[in-house]
Amino acid sequence: VATKKSYWLVKQEPEDYSFAELQKDKTTAWTGVRNFQARNFLRAMREGDLVLFYHSGTGKEVTGIAQVNKEAEPDPTATEGDWCCVGIAAKKPLKVPVPLPVLKSDPILKSMLLVRQSRLSVSPVSREQFARILELGDTRL
DNA sequence: GCCAACGTTGGC
């Protein structure tokens, strides 16, 4: 059953957990999401989906590509409530990071949910937007 | 169920 691949973006402050740390760890459990909208996106992720990794705060740029390697399961860090996490694996850093001002001004990227709703920590990305990020990032998978 | 008050996040 071939399902169509989806694309996502996750956001984290690099001081908290950077893409470099993910590369070092190889994989990580993406825990700690406590927002319903973000949680629902986590639940929609499928193994193999590609994930843009964005640094908020210091950097404010898309810095790397990761891939879902484990679909949603209960978040072990949640002591109450119906929360979940996914597993992601580092895939490749962007050769050239794509900074927020570029996202905001690019005709394809300015409609990204990240741009329109900056507090959302997990958001969907279209195939076209994902391809555009790779193009601007001078990176191919 | 509404809304004011407050807290948090993130960009500038």
Add this chain to the structure above:
DNA sequence: GCCAACGTTGGC
């Protein structure tokens, strides 16, 4: 440091 956006809480 400030402000906008958004979520949560609590009084009514």
